Amino acid sequence: MGFIVAVDGPAGSGKGTVTELVGQKENLVYIDTGAMYRCVTLYMLRNQINIEDMEKVKESLEKIKIELKVEQGKQNVYLNNEDVSSEIRTEKVNKMVSPVSKIPMVREKLTQEQRKMSERQDIIMEGRDIGTVVFPNADVKIYLDATPEERARRRLNQNRQKGMMDETYEQILESVKNRDYIDSHREVAPLKQAEDAIYIDSSNMTVEEVVSKIIQIIQEKKKQ
Numbered sequence: 001m002g003f004i005v006a007v008d009g010p011a012g013s014g015k016g017t018v019t020e021l022v023g024q025k026e027n028l029v030y031i032d033t034g035a036m037y038r039c040v041t042l043y044m045l046r047n048q049i050n051i052e053d054m055e056k057v058k059e060s061l062e063k064i065k066i067e068l069k070v071e072q073g074k075q076n077v078y079l080n081n082e083d084v085s086s087e088i089r090t091e092k093v094n095k096m097v098s099p100v101s102k103i104p105m106v107r108e109k110l111t112q113e114q115r116k117m118s119e120r121q122d123i124i125m126e127g128r129d130i131g132t133v134v135f136p137n138a139d140v141k142i143y144l145d146a147t148p149e150e151r152a153r154r155r156l157n158q159n160r161q162k163g164m165m166d167e168t169y170e171q172i173l174e175s176v177k178n179r180d181y182i183d184s185h186r187e188v189a190p191l192k193q194a195e196d197a198i199y200i201d202s203s204n205m206t207v208e209e210v211v212s213k214i215i216q217i218i219q220e221k222k223k224q
């Protein structure tokens with residue numbers, strides 16, 4: 001098994017941006033597990049699978065192949081050989097991803113795949129349950145947090161940059177809180193800080209500050 005850095009935290013904590021940058025600087029393969037849950041969700045939506053029907057869910061999982069590929073310095077996500085990097089970020093996927101991530105069978109399949117990815121390479125993996133369930137023995141565990149208000153502000157800014165003006169700050173704040181609630185109250189692998197994870201509150205930190213803090217933690221660990 002390679003060197004493993006686990007980064008967990010709620011949506012909008014800056015995990016994605018920070019984890020990708022740390023990966024590039026420290027030569028660790030970056031893996032976005034949220035993208036994998038989003039792929040499964042997209043498949044269920046496209047094929048109109050009733051997610052209460054476990055037989056159908058099982059059949060679907062057997063047909064789903066997910067690949068994460070770095071192309072021209074950017075991570076792209078492939079669902080059965082089709083690039084779905086943009087489609088997995090749409091509002092319809094945002095709405096369905098938490099219920100799909102609650103299904104134990106879905107979690108089992110993705111957890112297995114995530115463990116396989118660490119077999120022959122050094123990785124930095126981000127998600128909700130990486131330090132608690134997927135890699136309880138990770139070399140470094142980080143829990144990255146920020147207040148719901150700050151996370152909603154960041155989402156609003158991102159949306160504006162993309163020209164998306166339809167949601168107000170209040171609506172975004174509501175959906176951030178709603179997703180936090182579902183993700184941290186589900187029965188299987190809820191979002192929570194591992195006991196031995198290092199807690200970082202990014203509310204008043206720049207991306208560069210968070211990146212250098214995590215790099216410092218990784219380098220300390222490698223010296224031991």
Ligand code: DC
Pocket residue numbers: 011033034035037038097098101126127128129130179183
């Ligand atoms: O990181 P993200 O917002 O793209 O994740 C999308 C959803 O996937 C999130 O609402 C919860 C779920 N998820 C999960 O349950 N476990 C993970 N390891 C990663 C994401």
